[in-house]
Each structure stands twice: as structure tokens, then as C-alpha cells.
Amino acid sequence: MKRDSLPAGATPAAPLHRPLRRLVLPTWKQVWFQLHWFIGITAGTVLVVIGLSGALLVFKEEMLDLANPGVRHVPVQNAPVLAPQQVAQAVRAAHPERRVTSVIVYSAPGAAARAGLAALPGQPRGESVYVHPYAGTIQPELVGEAAFEWIEFLHRWLLLERETGKPVTGTLALCLLGLALSGLYLRWPRNAGNWRTWLTVDTRLRGRSFLWALHAVAGTWALLAYMVFxxxxxxxxxxxVRDTVDGWAGVKRPPREAPAKPAARTPGQKRDRPAPVDLAPAWNTFTANxxxxxMAFLRFTDKPNAPVQVAWLAADAPHPRARSAMTIAPDGTLAKNEPYAAKSAGARALTTIYPLHIGTYFGLPGQVAMMLASLALPGFAVTGWMLYLKRRRQARAARAERARLQAIDGAAHPPAASALEPVLVAYASQTGQAERLALRTAAALRASGTPADVRAVATLTPADLAGYRDxxxxxxxxxEGEPPDGARRFARQLAGRDVRLPALQYAVLALGDSAYPQFCGFGRALDGRLAELGGTRLFAPVEVDNGDEAAVARWSSALACLGAAPLAAAPANAGEPWQAWTLAQRTLLNPGSLGAPLYEVRLAAHGQAPAPAWLPGALVEIQVRHADAVVQAWLAQAGLDGRAVVGRDxxxxLLAASELPDAGHRFASAGACAAVLKPLAPRRYSVASLPSDGAVELLVRQVRHEQGLGLASGWLTAHAAPGTALRARLLENPGFAPVDADVPCIFIGNGSGLAGLRGHLRARVAAGRQRNWxxxxxxxxxxxxxxAAELGGWAAGGFLPELDLVYSRDGEGYVQDRLRARAAVLRAWIADGAAVYVCGSLQGMAGGVDAALADLLGHDTVELLAAEGRIRRDVY
Incomplete structure (x- = not known):
């Protein structure tokens, strides 16, 4: 029997004639294993406390803001913000008995200022107060701040005295490093070159094997975070350690000063308080330099001639602790200027320690990663204890029943079952419908015991397909039959690479809208290309027209060839349900224009029903109707009485809400006519407003055909009177949703395409995000x-530092021409992480912008940006 085949914790039977004095030395792996579990079950419990408290502290600022709306961030006003001197005066007026020691101000509109007060006798430190940046009033105290101070005390010093708790938490940190590195050594696989072995968990495993795989793989994912911690x-x-690292970095920290002793004074003598320092000269010098x-953090004392110390953060700082410093005399003379860029490399490296610790160095993704790694510590403790206890039970069983060793071994390590190969379920989605259908498909497979890998096409390469049988x-x-933005790169690679897939069995569920000439164009092209590469169809492609559930049911039946269970019923619509709305107002935006009239149409929630919430970039789907005159003309030609009641209407x-049949056909009765009516397809529009605006606002351009005004645009802009009731619902638009991070955003559009862009811009202005073009x-x-007034106001307020309005009939060319003229700015914004939003007509503008982006950035870059979600389109 091989040593590896023993149950965990068991030892091999000793030979009958072993020398009495022979020693059995443990292997290095056994030593590391013993250290790993010993540290885990001793220090692990306390590390759980540190991990949970650390996870809360990662998003401390965000949670405090959530619990205290309107305290640290107030609505932006068209008024000047208070200077530090005014902030200090406001606090002194509210707390005349206290001394102000610091002021923090921010350049972001609506950010409250913060002032620090000197500590009271017997207190280790003073408190902070927030000041309204426009009114100068003292803001309410932060709810929950004391709780977070306690959590931080627990996290940093385990509620012990600072000098006692520091080495304890430091030792625990070293224990975590030991656990991480010893765990990496213990799980080192034989096929170390296969990344799947390192980073994926085989969900087919059961019992102890699954626990071990989960424990090991999660530890590998979190390894880097724990090393940083x-x-x-x-x-x-x-x-x-700190002195050594500081020495390497060439930074010498000043020794801590002992607290000054109060000056002796005679009984009854009043202590004279020096006049407060005037911060105005120092502030003027700071802003000039x-x-x-x-962010600017001013520290000062009221001692005569004491300088003002300013630590400040630039808008383009690489991380939140990349602070510069100034020392300014009370009269405004600049005594010392230490910009962050002029610091030594070692000094700059030291400033990254705290941002790395909590993840802010990498922005929101870094914070989320550090929070998840912290939250994973209880999981490691639980799975570690379960593995340890199970190991102990197995060891006791092995010692008691040597004769059944093989059976126990078989129970502990069952032979690998003939597991099914996973089925790849790949989706290419623009609005999210394909992704939802892919998830339903995967659920049907798994319900029957067939494993399934769900992946976006954007994450695949053609070579990946060779790793799957189905x-x-x-x-x-x-x-016009194009692949979604995220699938363009994959489609190009599949079309251009000479990859053979003779072992691949595949099927395609193609989604489209038969109103377009290239119905299901990408799905059909994908099916054909996979066949050309040698793939074998499992069954004929299934085409879905506008979400037709009957076609989805055919797909569900066809999946029986893979043993899949029937697809579950479709979940509720991703947007809101149909609701009653009122056409509240419409305004002509372009009187006298050479183009068709463009209206702003406002829809208000009907009656007392509250308007639902939506994200910028959302769509609204409206059940439109024929104009009364059109219906009456049809009735007159068909010889029917429109007043005849059929059912409830x-x-x-009924005709107003339906596709009108051929008026030349003679119907025997109103009921016979109603029986063949097909409802009008709803029309979708980009929402140009936010929920806080109190209404759904649309930009609708009138479309005119030979027969007259277009159905939907004519009804919304001409035929339906203000006050008309209608039915509509809001829909998510994942392919045009806001980006999650505060990155620069480039908005490109024309005509009524401003609607989809305006919602995004309003949201970013409300959030104080100024990097918009x-x-x-x-x-x-x-x-x-x-x-124009709204755009001009944003530009004047600093929210549109780049604004290019292009008027073609004035000889200024088109949007894509201006984009080419500003190529250097475009490349700089893209290099800075900008996301690009394109909204407007597919013919002309969108195609021209696509071509310009490809020429200026390169096809590969554009496809990569689309796959990463940094190019988002809503074109029609």
C-alpha cells in the first residue's frame, strides 16, 4: 500500500520485528502540516475576529455616508464654498470654549468641511465636527462613528492597551502569513502548470474531498491579499520592523514629543488665550501653489508666528495617501513645499502601505477583494476545523480497526467516479436576455446531474472550445445582424483563425427581432462558422423572435438529447411590470429646424402610484396606439361600427391597440374582426431622466412616411393629448448601464441620442463626478x-471640461470628424481608464464613430475595450 493511500491521520502498521530503538522521523511535509493545523486552531479563532472587523473597516466611509445622508455630503448649491478661515470661525462660534486645531476642506462640490478640536483634559484626543460647506452651520454628529471606532480598536489592538495590543496583533499577522505559505506548500499539486488545478473547485467532489478543495482553492485566491495584510x-x-523599513526608504520619523506641561500661574490668575491664527493668508498661498x-488638511496652533502645516491631495494622485505637504507662515510666506512627485521613491512607497492594506490603492475592485479576503477567514476557520475533526475521527478509527484499514481507506478516498464532462453554455448578450436564457439552460442541465460551465463569449477564445465535447x-x-459589443473580438477571432473543432458537438439558440432585415444574423453566422470548423450540430439552430417563449420551449425540448431537465419558467421581467402612466407634457425643442421636429415628452406615474426606480441608460417600453383619425378611416372603409362592444372594449x-388588418377584407361582424387582431408591438425609447426628476423624460423625433406620421412618434408627439393615459414599463439596459467606478466617461451621440446620454450625465453631475466629455x-x-442651457450649466460648473457641439449644416462636419480632430485627447482619456458611451442612429453616426475609434485606437484595442465593457452602445 502506498503511503498516500492511507486515511488522513493514520499511520502504517509497524513491522513485527522492528528494532526497539529505531526512530521514525517525520517528513518536512508532515512538519508543515502539523504547524499549519496547530496555528489554525489556536490563532485562527482570533484571526476570524480580525478578519470580520477588517471587512467592516474596508467600507467604513461608505457605510458612514449611507447611515448619515446629508451630513458629509450635501446637495450642490450655486454658491461659493467656505474657505478654511470661515470654517474655523464657524466652529469657534459654535464651541467658544474649545480650540480648533485643524481644518479639512475638499474641492468636490457638496463635500462638507471638517474641523478638529483640541482634546479635553483627560482625553487622549479631540473630536471632529463637520461644517456645511455653504451655510457654515455645524452638521449633526455621525451616527455609528463610535461603533466604528470600537471596531477599529478591536481590529488594531484587540481591545488591549495600544502598546500591549500592537505586538499581539503583529504576531497574529505573522501567523496568518505562516498559514498562507504553509497552505500553499501543502497543496502544491503534481500538475502545477495547470491553472485550473490551482484556481477552480471540482463541484463533483463530495465530503472531505470537497472541503479540502474548497479550503485550498479559496486560500490560493486569497494568498496575495493575506500577504499584503x-x-x-x-x-x-x-x-x-517600522524603523528598518523606514531606514531602507530613507525616511526618518521625528521622535514623539512629550505632552507639554501647563505653565505655572498664581492662584486666581486667568490664563490668557492667544488670538486665533488667521488662515486666509496661508490659504491664498496654498491655492496659488x-x-x-x-483635499487640503490644515493643521495649526494659536501660538504666535507658528506656521500652518498643509497636507494635500492632488486630483490626479495615484492613491488616497499620495499627499504633498506645505509649511506656510501666518503671513502667507511659503516656508517649505514638498510635492508628492518630488519625494524619494522610498518615501512614496511608504505612502502606499495603508492603501494596499485596505485595497484603495486599486480602487473599488481592490476594496472588494480585500473585503472578500477578510470575510473568507471565518470560512477557512470552519472548513479547517471540519477537516481537523474529521481527520481526528479517522485517526481514532484507524487505530481501533487496523484490520479494516483498506475499507476505511476506500471510504476516505473513494475511487474517482466516471464523472460527466461539463457542457459549455456560452452567451453573447447586449441587453441581458441571452445571459438569462443561458443561466436557465445551465440550471436545466445541472438539475439532471449534468455539469455546466456558464461563460460569456467575451471571455472565450476559439482555442477554448476545443476543451469541451458539448x-x-x-x-x-x-x-443589423452584428455580434453584441462584448462578442465582437471572439467573432473576429473565430472568423480569422484556422482552428479545427472536429470533436465539438454544438447547438445555437439565436435571439433577434424579425423587424430587422438581418434577423438573428450573428446566431446564424456563428452556427455556420462552427460547422465550417468541423463541429457537429446536436440539433438545428433555434431562432427566437423578440423573446418568443414558444421558441424557447422548442429549445428546452431539444436539450433532452443532453439529458437536460425542462427549462424552468421564465423569471419576472428584468424591468418593472407594465404600469399606468400619464403623458404629462411635451415640448418642441427645435422650432425652425431643417430636421424633423424633436420633442421632449414627460411621462408621470399615473394617479398615486410611485414612480419606479431605474438606472441611467435604462429603456422604457411603451404600448402605443393608432391615432383616432386612422382608426375611424379604417372603420369607414371596412364598413364596421367602431362602437360595437367586443368583450370589455x-x-x-381594440383596433387602436392592434395591427390594422387589410381594410379591403369584409368581416362578418365586429367579433370576427376582433378575433384576428394582433397587438401592436411595444416601442422602446431611451430614458433621458433620473428617478429624482420625478418623471420619465424622452426625446422623440417625429418620423414621417408616405402615409403620414410614424405610428409611435406620431402618437407621442401629436395625436395623444397631454393627460392621456398609457401603459409602459421600464427595462434594464445592461449593455448601456453606468460604470461601477469613478472613471472618466466620453459620451458620443447625435439627435435624439442625447436622451440616453443625458441620464448618465445627470447622474454623474449629481454624484460630483466631473471627468465627462x-x-x-x-x-x-x-x-x-x-x-443647451443644461449643457452650458454643467460646463460652467466644471462637470463638462470637454464639450464638443458639432453642427453639420453650419459646415462643422460630423461627430466622428470632431473625434478624429481631437485624437490626442481621446487617447489620453482612454489611457486614463475612460469608458465610451455611444447613443444615436445606427446608420451614419454610430458606424462613423466605430470607424473613427478603430482608426484612432486600433481594431484590437476597440474590441478589447468592448469586451471589458468600456465601450457601451445604445444605437437604433
Whole structure:
């Protein structure tokens, strides 16, 4: 029997004639294993406390803001913000008995200022108060701040005295490092070159094998985070470590000053308080020497001639602790200027320690990663204890029943079952429908015991397909039969690479809209290309027209060839249900324009029903109707009475909401006519407003055909009177949703495409995000200045530092021409992480912008940006 085949914790039977004095030396792996579990069951419990408290502290600021709306961030006002001197005066007026020692101000509109007060006798430190940046009033105290101070005390010093708790938490940090590195050594696989072995858990495993795999794989994912936690924590915990690292970095910290003793004074003598320092000269000097600042922290005393110390953060700082410093005399003389960029490399490296520890160095993704790693510590403790206890039970069983060793071994390590190969379920989605259908498909497979890997096409390469025997594709088409933005790179690679897939069995569920000439174009192209590469169809492609559930049911039946269970019923619509709305108002935006009239249409929630919430970029789907005159003309030609009641409605009302049959056909009765009516397909529009605006606002351009006004645009802009009731619902638009991070955003559109962009811009202005660039095209500046006042206000307020309005009939070219003219700015914004939003007409503008982006950035870059979600389109 091989040593590896023993149950965990068991030892091999000793030979009958072993020398009495022979020693059995443990292997290095056994030593490391014993150390790993010993540290885990001793220090692990306390590490759980540190991990949970650390996870809460990662998003401390965000949670405090959530619990205290309107305290640290107030609505932006069209008024000047208070300077530090005014902030200090406001606090002194509210607390005349206290001394103000610091003021923090921010450049972001609506950010409250913060003032620090000197500590009272017997207190280790003073408290902070927040000041309204416009009114100068003292803001309410932060709810929950004391709780977070307790959590931080627990996390850093385990509620012990600071000098006692520091080495304890530092030792625990080293224990975490030992657990991480010893765990890495213990799980080192034989096929170390296979990344799947390192980073994926085989969900087919059961019992102890599954626990071990989960424990090991999760530990590998969190390894880097734990090394960062440990090394940064040790830096703060041990003075020797800190002094050594500071020495390497060439930074010498000043020794701590002992608290000053109060000056002796005779009984009854009143202590004279020096006049408060005037911060205005120092502030003027600072603003003149710190362009682009976003935070300034002024520290000062009331001693005569004592300088003002300013630590400040630039708007383009690489992380939140990349602070510059100034020393300014009370009269405004700049005594010392230490910009962050001029610091030594070692000094700059030291400033990254705290941002690395909590993840802010990498922005929101880093914070989330550090929070998840902290939250994983209880999971490691639980799975570790379960593995340890199970190991102990197995060891006792082995000692008691040597004769049944083989059976126990078999129970502990069952032979690998003939597991089914997973089925790839890949989706290419623009609005989210394909993704939802892919998830339903995977659920049906797993319900029957067949494993399934669900992946976005954007994450695949053609070579990945060779790793699967069976693959199912759920593919949407976008625009004129094109692949969705995230699938463009995969489609190009599949078309250009000479990859053979003779072993692949596949099927395609193609989604589209038969109103477009290239119905299911991408799905059909994908099916054909996979066949050309040698793949074998499991069954004929299934095409879904506009979400037709009957076609989805055919797909469900066809999946029986893979043993899949029937697809579950479709979940509720991703948007809101149909609701009653009122056409509250419409306004002509371009009187006198050479183009068709463009209206702003406002829809208000009907009656007392509250308006549902939606995200910028959302769509609204409206059940439109024929104009009364059109219905009456049809009735007159067909010879029917529109007042005839069929069911609950009159025939005229039914016709208004339906596709009109051939008027030349003679119906025997109103009921016979109603029986063949097909409801009008709803029309979708981009929402140009936010929930806080109190209404759904649309930008609708009238469309005119030979027969007259277009059905939907005519009804919304001409035929339906204000006050008309209608039915509509809001829909998510994942492919045009806001980005999660505060990154620069480039908005490109024309005509009514401003609607989809305006919601995004309003949301970013409300959030104080200023790095916005709008490129917008129309015909004539004199008549087509759509939303000019709103755009001008944003530009004046610093929220549109780049604004390009292009008017083609004035000889200024088109949006794509302006984009080419500003190529250097475009590349700089993209390099800075910008996301690009394109909204407007597919023919002309969107195609021209696509071509310009490809020429200026390169096809590969554009496809990569689309796959990463940094190019988002809502074109029609």
C-alpha cells in the first residue's frame, strides 16, 4: 500500500520485528502540516475576529455616508464654498470654549468641511465636527462613528492597551502569513502548470474531498491579499520592523514629543488665550501653489508666528495617501513645499502601505477583494476545523480497526467516479436576455446531474472550445445582424483563425427581432462558422423572435438529447411590470429646424402610484396606439361600427391597440374582426431622466412616411393629448448601464441620442463626478441647440471640461470628424481608464464613430475595450 493511500491521520502498521530503538522521523511535509493545523486552531479563532472587523473597516466611509445622508455630503448649491478661515470661525462660534486645531476642506462640490478640536483634559484626543460647506452651520454628529471606532480598536489592538495590543496583533499577522505559505506548500499539486488545478473547485467532489478543495482553492485566491495584510500589519505592529523599513526608504520619523506641561500661574490668575491664527493668508498661498487639489488638511496652533502645516491631495494622485505637504507662515510666506512627485521613491512607497492594506490603492475592485479576503477567514476557520475533526475521527478509527484499514481507506478516498464532462453554455448578450436564457439552460442541465460551465463569449477564445465535447451558444444579434459589443473580438477571432473543432458537438439558440432585415444574423453566422470548423450540430439552430417563449420551449425540448431537465419558467421581467402612466407634457425643442421636429415628452406615474426606480441608460417600453383619425378611416372603409362592444372594449379601442388588418377584407361582424387582431408591438425609447426628476423624460423625433406620421412618434408627439393615459414599463439596459467606478466617461451621440446620454450625465453631475466629455452632433446651432442651457450649466460648473457641439449644416462636419480632430485627447482619456458611451442612429453616426475609434485606437484595442465593457452602445 502506498503511503498516500492511507486515511488522513493514520499511520502504517509497524513491522513485527522492528528494532526497539529505531526512530521514525517525520517528513518536512508532515512538519508543515502539523504547524499549519496547530496555528489554525489556536490563532485562527482570533484571526476570524480580525478578519470580520477588517471587512467592516474596508467600507467604513461608505457605510458612514449611507447611515448619515446629508451630513458629509450635501446637495450642490450655486454658491461659493467656505474657505478654511470661515470654517474655523464657524466652529469657534459654535464651541467658544474649545480650540480648533485643524481644518479639512475638499474641492468636490457638496463635500462638507471638517474641523478638529483640541482634546479635553483627560482625553487622549479631540473630536471632529463637520461644517456645511455653504451655510457654515455645524452638521449633526455621525451616527455609528463610535461603533466604528470600537471596531477599529478591536481590529488594531484587540481591545488591549495600544502598546500591549500592537505586538499581539503583529504576531497574529505573522501567523496568518505562516498559514498562507504553509497552505500553499501543502497543496502544491503534481500538475502545477495547470491553472485550473490551482484556481477552480471540482463541484463533483463530495465530503472531505470537497472541503479540502474548497479550503485550498479559496486560500490560493486569497494568498496575495493575506500577504499584503500580514506585511503591512507587521509594519505598524513592530517598531523594529517600522524603523528598518523606514531606514531602507530613507525616511526618518521625528521622535514623539512629550505632552507639554501647563505653565505655572498664581492662584486666581486667568490664563490668557492667544488670538486665533488667521488662515486666509496661508490659504491664498496654498491655492496659488497647489493647482488641481482635491483635499487640503490644515493643521495649526494659536501660538504666535507658528506656521500652518498643509497636507494635500492632488486630483490626479495615484492613491488616497499620495499627499504633498506645505509649511506656510501666518503671513502667507511659503516656508517649505514638498510635492508628492518630488519625494524619494522610498518615501512614496511608504505612502502606499495603508492603501494596499485596505485595497484603495486599486480602487473599488481592490476594496472588494480585500473585503472578500477578510470575510473568507471565518470560512477557512470552519472548513479547517471540519477537516481537523474529521481527520481526528479517522485517526481514532484507524487505530481501533487496523484490520479494516483498506475499507476505511476506500471510504476516505473513494475511487474517482466516471464523472460527466461539463457542457459549455456560452452567451453573447447586449441587453441581458441571452445571459438569462443561458443561466436557465445551465440550471436545466445541472438539475439532471449534468455539469455546466456558464461563460460569456467575451471571455472565450476559439482555442477554448476545443476543451469541451458539448457546447451550447445563446447568441443575440445587435443592430443589423452584428455580434453584441462584448462578442465582437471572439467573432473576429473565430472568423480569422484556422482552428479545427472536429470533436465539438454544438447547438445555437439565436435571439433577434424579425423587424430587422438581418434577423438573428450573428446566431446564424456563428452556427455556420462552427460547422465550417468541423463541429457537429446536436440539433438545428433555434431562432427566437423578440423573446418568443414558444421558441424557447422548442429549445428546452431539444436539450433532452443532453439529458437536460425542462427549462424552468421564465423569471419576472428584468424591468418593472407594465404600469399606468400619464403623458404629462411635451415640448418642441427645435422650432425652425431643417430636421424633423424633436420633442421632449414627460411621462408621470399615473394617479398615486410611485414612480419606479431605474438606472441611467435604462429603456422604457411603451404600448402605443393608432391615432383616432386612422382608426375611424379604417372603420369607414371596412364598413364596421367602431362602437360595437367586443368583450370589455369597443372595436375602435381594440383596433387602436392592434395591427390594422387589410381594410379591403369584409368581416362578418365586429367579433370576427376582433378575433384576428394582433397587438401592436411595444416601442422602446431611451430614458433621458433620473428617478429624482420625478418623471420619465424622452426625446422623440417625429418620423414621417408616405402615409403620414410614424405610428409611435406620431402618437407621442401629436395625436395623444397631454393627460392621456398609457401603459409602459421600464427595462434594464445592461449593455448601456453606468460604470461601477469613478472613471472618466466620453459620451458620443447625435439627435435624439442625447436622451440616453443625458441620464448618465445627470447622474454623474449629481454624484460630483466631473471627468465627462460630450461630443454631440445636430444640424444648426441656431435651431438645434437641444438642452443647451443644461449643457452650458454643467460646463460652467466644471462637470463638462470637454464639450464638443458639432453642427453639420453650419459646415462643422460630423461627430466622428470632431473625434478624429481631437485624437490626442481621446487617447489620453482612454489611457486614463475612460469608458465610451455611444447613443444615436445606427446608420451614419454610430458606424462613423466605430470607424473613427478603430482608426484612432486600433481594431484590437476597440474590441478589447468592448469586451471589458468600456465601450457601451445604445444605437437604433
Amino acid at each position: 500580514t506585511l503591512t500589519g507587521a509594519y505598524w505592529a513592530f517598531d523594529a 497647489a493647482p488641481g487639489w482635491q 457546447a451550447l451558444f445563446v447568441a443575440s444579434s445587435y443592430g 369597443t372595436l375602435a379601442a 460630450l461630443l454631440f452632433g445636430e444640424r444648426q446651432r441656431a435651431f438645434d441647440g437641444i438642452c
